[in-house]
Structures are given as structure tokens and as C-alpha cells.
Amino acid sequence: MAKPVVPEEARRRRRPTRQGVVLSERLIVETALRMLREHGSAGLSARRLGAALGADPSTLYRYFDGMDALTLAIGEELIGRALDGWAVTGRWRHDLRELGLRIHGAYLAHPQAAVLTAGRVTGRPREIAADEAVLGILRTAGFPDPEAVLIYHAFIDQSLAFAALDAGALALTEPSRTSDEGQWESTYARLPADEYPHIAATKRLLAARMNHSAYPVALDMLLASAEARLRSLPPAG
Amino acid sequence: MAKPVVPEEARRRRRPTRQGVVLSERLIVETALRMLREHGSAGLSARRLGAALGADPSTLYRYFDGMDALTLAIGEELIGRALDGWAVTGRWRHDLRELGLRIHGAYLAHPQAAVLTAGRVTGRPREIAADEAVLGILRTAGFPDPEAVLIYHAFIDQSLAFAALDAGALALTEPSRTSDEGQWESTYARLPADEYPHIAATKRLLAARMNHSAYPVALDMLLASAEARLRSLPPAG
DNA sequence: CCCTTACGCCAACACCATTGACCTTATCTC
DNA sequence: GAGATAAGGTCAATGGTGTTGGCGTAAGGG
Numbered sequence: 064m065a066k067p068v069v070p071e072e073a074r075r076r077r078r079p080t081r082q083g084v085v086l087s088e089r090l091i092v093e094t095a096l097r098m099l100r101e102h103g104s105a106g107l108s109a110r111r112l113g114a115a116l117g118a119d120p121s122t123l124y125r126y127f128d129g130m131d132a133l134t135l136a137i138g139e140e141l142i143g144r145a146l147d148g149w150a151v152t153g154r155w156r157h158d159l160r161e162l163g164l165r166i167h168g169a170y171l172a173h174p175q176a177a178v179l180t181a182g183r184v185t186g187r188p189r190e191i192a193a194d195e196a197v198l199g200i201l202r203t204a205g206f207p208d209p210e211a212v213l214i215y216h217a218f219i220d221q222s223l224a225f226a227a228l229d230a231g232a233l234a235l236t237e238p239s240r241t242s243d244e245g246q247w248e249s250t251y252a253r254l255p256a257d258e259y260p261h262i263a264a265t266k267r268l269l270a271a272r273m274n275h276s277a278y279p280v281a282l283d284m285l286l287a288s289a290e291a292r293l294r295s296l297p298p299a300g
Numbered sequence: 301m302a303k304p305v306v307p308e309e310a311r312r313r314r315r316p317t318r319q320g321v322v323l324s325e326r327l328i329v330e331t332a333l334r335m336l337r338e339h340g341s342a343g344l345s346a347r348r349l350g351a352a353l354g355a356d357p358s359t360l361y362r363y364f365d366g367m368d369a370l371t372l373a374i375g376e377e378l379i380g381r382a383l384d385g386w387a388v389t390g391r392w393r394h395d396l397r398e399l400g401l402r403i404h405g406a407y408l409a410h411p412q413a414a415v416l417t418a419g420r421v422t423g424r425p426r427e428i429a430a431d432e433a434v435l436g437i438l439r440t441a442g443f444p445d446p447e448a449v450l451i452y453h454a455f456i457d458q459s460l461a462f463a464a465l466d467a468g469a470l471a472l473t474e475p476s477r478t479s480d481e482g483q484w485e486s487t488y489a490r491l492p493a494d495e496y497p498h499i500a501a502t503k504r505l506l507a508a509r510m511n512h513s514a515y516p517v518a519l520d521m522l523l524a525s526a527e528a529r530l531r532s533l534p535p536a537g
Numbered sequence: 538c539c540c541t542t543a544c545g546c547c548a549a550c551a552c553c554a555t556t557g558a559c560c561t562t563a564t565c566t567c
Numbered sequence: 568g569a570g571a572t573a574a575g576g577t578c579a580a581t582g583g584t585g586t587t588g589g590c591g592t593a594a595g596g597g
Contacts, residue, residue, distance in 0.1 A: 067435070069574075069575085072364070077575090078561080078562065078563065078572095078574075078575055078576060079576090080576065080577095081576075086351035086575090086576090088437070102372050108552080108553060108554080109554060109555080110552080110553070110554085112552080113540095118576070118577090119576065119577050119578075120447075120555090121554095121555075121556075121557095121576085121577070121578085122553085122575075122576055122577075123433075124554095124556080125557075125574085125575055125576075129554080129555075130462070130554070134338060134382075151471035181465070181468075182464075182465050182468030182469060186486075186488070187512065187578075188489040191488070191491065191527070192486075193456075193497065194499060195496045195498055195499050198499060198502060199497075199498040199500035202498055202502075205447055208501065208502050209505055210500050211502065212505040212506055212509050213509070215318060216509050216510065216514040216517065216518075217514045217517045217521060218516040219464070219514075220462070220465060220513075220515075220518070221514070221518050222463070223465060224458075224462050224465035225457065225458075225461050225462065226466060227419070227461065227463060227464060227468075228419050228457060228545080231418075231419030231420075231463050231464075241354040249423075250423040250439035251423070251426075251428070251431075254428065257431045259428065261432055261436040261439055262428070262431060262435060264439070264445065265448065265449050266314060266444055267437075268445055268449040269449055270451050272450070272453050273453065276457075277453040277454045277456075277457040278457075280450050280451075280453065280454045281454040281457070281458050281522060283480050284454060284522050284525035284526065285518060285521050285522065285525070285527065287520035287525045288522070288524045288525040288528075289521065291524065291525075291528065306543075306544090311543085313542095314544090314594085315593065315594065316545090317543055317545070317594080318545075318546075318548095323544090323545090339556060344554080344583080345584060345585080346585060346586080347583085347584075347585085355545070355546090356545065356546050356547075357585085357586090358546070358547080358586075358587075359544075359545055359546075361585095361587080362543085362544055362545075366585080366586075367585070367586095368554075406562095467582085513569075
């Protein structure tokens with residue numbers, strides 16, 4: 064790489080931009096998040112981000128090793144926001160439910176960013192903290208290690224997967240979104256009842272359901288299943 | 301739109317390309333799928349697709365209303381492939397499990413395409429067929445309509461969400477992928493045991509698990525939970 | 538066999554990420 | 568305080584992208 068990136072904590076000289084802005088990783092990530100939410104996921108580009116910061120696009124490469132690295136930093140920020148203010152109560156099912164909803168919610172608050180980052184493992188501090196917390200909750204609840212790891216994996220991936228899916232629906236550019244949302248009304252509700260009897264029989268229920276997230280239902284089902292497994296275990300020994 | 305797209309069935313004049321290829325929606329979608337799998341998701345562009353077809357990029361706009369429409373067509377093709385050869389046996393839990401694994405598998409066979417399409421509702425024939433099938437299985441199994449709709453929604457979104465998430469992992473460009481996969485070995489396995497006791501205690505299990513998909517586990521948990529609900533219902537009446 | 542127009546092609550536009558060279562100036566040393 | 572050093576902001580250029588308007592050719596209907 065032609066321009067090695069200086070790690071944030073080693074940064075010393077902070078020369079202001081031609082337009083007087085003093086850059087930092089934080090400032091860049093926060094500006095990127097704001098741009099994503101205001102102008103859609105196509106609205107984030109090195110050029111526009113540079114312009115929004117009052118800096119030349121190429122300056123970003125002094126802070127991030129390309130747009131991909133910036134993406135990872137944004138993901139880390141989202142995970143951090145999900146964990147802010149979250150605390151373990153000791154009721155494992157309640158705690159996991161709460162954490163799942165928080166992760167899902169934090170991502171959905173920035174759908175455009177979520178789409179870019181939900182699938183990436185960053186290995187940064189806040190993400191690791193989330194992993195440690197989930198494993199701790201399950202092991203403390205009495206799940207044996209192999210079981211705890213399985214459930215941890217299913218729980219965390221399901222949360223991120225739904226976050227990405229639901230964010231994707233919100234993040235569609237305007238023409239695509241209205242077309243997708245209208246599908247249930249326009250296409251599905253008008254299918255011939257003889258060819259599609261089951262859709263026809265439930266079309267009012269479907270129309271009411273399909274524009275919401277299925278995550279809370281899926282989460283509760285996962286937790287219910289985990290609880291059943293826990294109860295069928297021999298008492299701790 | 302300057303160049304209105306002629307629907308496939310209304311097409312009559314099929315002028316061969318300068319290089320002798322006769323275009324069609326099918327041919328374009330199949331070529332796009334092949335390119336995605338061979339050259340990665342960055343490898344699909346109007347220009348390259350045009351080149352692969354022996355046609356000018358702009359010609360594609362005679363068939364699809366932009367790259368987004370092409371994306372939807374690819375998604376429809378993937379759903380179709382998942383359904384090919386699938387048949388209902390009457391054992392609802394087995395049938396749903398099979399269908400879920402097929403959808404997941406069909407998308408993962410084309411990770412790059414899956415990433416682009418898994419979040420989109422296309423409203424095209426084969427997608428509708430899948431929806432009808434799932435609803436039918438649940439209603440026939442004895443779930444009351446509101447319950448059937450909830451579970452249908454959770455099931456189908458869970459399948460697509462995991463397909464997208466897992467495909468995303470496979471679809472990363474080479475440098476990113478090896479970095480992501482290495483995370484479990486390099487970062488997580490070496491965390492200090494006093495700060496991250498739960499990760500440390502399970503690190504061998506984690507390393508073995510985390511590079512696989514959590515979908516089969518999550519799917520089984522969802523189905524187990526559904527079965528428990530079904531059993532707790534008053535006998536059909 | 539002629540006419541019409543569908544459809545393939547060309548050229549151009551505005552955008553994108555990224556890089557290498559340049560130069561200003563904040564900070565460190567003496 | 569003066570001078571040296573290099574961090575980090577800027578400029579310019581490269582080679583990619585999706586998309587569009589206009590043009591001409593030849594396919595197929597009559």
C-alpha cells in the first residue's frame with residue numbers, strides 16, 4: 064500500500080483541512096453514518112464524504128485503508144451503539160431477547176450502513192464484547208459448552224442476518240422500495256384463488272404481517288427452543 | 301425511460317449481435333450468473349456482461365430496465381432452482397426443513413448473486429409458488445391461519461436472511477475473505493483469558509463452529525418451536 | 538418486395554475508488 | 568527561538584462504472 068495508514072492512537076499532527084476541519088476516525092465514521100442515513104446507501108462515496116468533511120477524497124486514505132476498512136469501522140460503531148446502556152439482569156432468556164432486539168434496532172436505525180456491514184466480522188473491541196456477553200449468559204444459564212456455542216452462533220448470526228435483511232428492505236432506493244412494498248397489495252392479494260388457495264385464504268393476514276419484520280417472532284422461537292433444550296438436560300452436575 | 305423495454309413474450313425480431321449471438325432474457329440471466337460465480341460480485345457490470353455476450357452494454361437496456369431489474373430476474377432464477385425437484389411428502393416438518401435447506405443451498409451456490417437478490421421481493425411466478433407451498437404445508441399440518449402466517453413469515457425470512465448472510469461471507473473479495481476467516485484463529489483465539497473468560501473457555505469449539513453456517517441449527521430450532529406450538533393447540537376442530 | 542420499426546451499436550456524460558507526487562506546516566530537537 | 572523531519576492535506580490522473588440519445592440496419596408483416 065502506497066500510503067500506510069497511521070493507527071488512530073499514534074496520530075500526532077492534526078493539520079486542519081483547507082476548510083478548517085480537523086479530521087479524526089470518529090469524525091469520519093460519524094459523518095459517513097449521517098450521509099448514509101440522509102442520502103441513501105448510494106450516497107456514500109469517497110468524493111461525497113470528502114466534500115462533506117471539507118477535505119479532499121484522497122485524504123480519507125490516510126485514515127482508512129480503502130472504503131472497505133471504513134465499512135468495517137462503521138459496523139463496529141453500530142455494534143457499539145447496540146450495547147450502549149444494555150445490562151445483564153441474570154434472567155438469561157430476557158437478557159438475550161433484549162440484546163437481540165437492540166442489535167436489530169441499532170442496525171435498522173441506519174439501514175444503509177447495516178446493509179454494508181451486517182455480514183462482516185470485524186474483530187474489533189465492541190464486537191468481541193458482544194460475543195463474550197452472549198457466551199457468558201448461556202454458560203451461566205447452565206448450557207453445557209457445546210450447546211452454548213451452538214446457540215450463541217445461531218443467536219448472533221440470526222440477529223445479524225435479520226438486521227441485514229430488514230435493513231435491506233428499508234435501504235432500497237425510493238423507486239425500488241415503493242415497488243417492493245406494494246407487491247403485497249398489488250400482486251399477491253390479487254392472485255386467483257383457485258391457483259393459489261392458501262395465499263388467497265390468508266391474504267388479509269399476510270398483508271398485515273408482511274410489511275413488518277419477522278425477527279421478533281423468529282427470535283422468540285429460537286429462545287423457546289433453547290429453553291426446551293435446557294429443561295431436558297440433566298440437572299447441573 | 302427513453303427506451304421502453306419490450307416484454308419477453310412480445311419480442312418478435314431477434315436480430316443477431318454483431319458477433320452472431322441471439323439474445324434473450326434467459327441467455328442474459330444465465331450469462332450473468334456464470335459471470336458472478338466466475339469473477340465475483342464485482343465482476344458483474346453492464347460492460348463486462350455485454351462483452352461476455354458479444355453485445356454492446358447498452359443493448360442490455362432493451363431487455364432490462366437497468367441493472368436493478370436484472371438483479372430481480374437473477375433472484376427469481378435462484379428461487380426457481382431451489383424449487384426444482386422439490387416435492388411435498390406430507391411430513392410437514394421434514395418438508396419445510398428440506399425446502400429451507402434447498403433455498404439456502406441454491407443461494408449459496410451463487411453467493412455473489414445471492415447477496416444482490418436475497419433481500420428483494422420480486423413477485424414473480426416462482427417466488428409466489430414457493431410462498432404458496434409453505435403456507436399450504438403449514439395450514440395442512442393443522443396450524444390455524446394466524447399461526448401459519450406468522451411461522452411462514454419467520455421461516456421464509458429466516459431462510460433468505462441466512463442465505464444472504466452466509467453468501468456475503470463467501471462473496472467477499474479475496475483479501476477481505478481471508479481476513480474475515482482468519483479472525484477466529486488470529487484474534488479471538490488469542491484473547492486474554494482473564495478479560496474474556498467465556499471465549500477463552502470455548503475457543504476450540506468456537507474455532508470449529510464459526511466457519512460454518514448457523515442456518516441448519518437455527519432452522520431446526522425454529523421448526524422445533526413450531527412443533528411445540530402445534531402440539532399445545534386444542535385438537536383440530 | 539417494400540415499409541416500418543425493433544433492436545443492436547456508438548459516443549458521450551457524469552460518476553466512482555484509488556494512487557503517486559507534491560508541498561505545507563505541526564511538532565520535535567537542540 | 569531556529570531548523571529539521573515527516574505527517575498529512577491536496578492535486579491530477581487512471582481506468583473503471585451505469586446510463587442515455589441518436590443512428591442505421593435488417594427482420595418480418597403486408
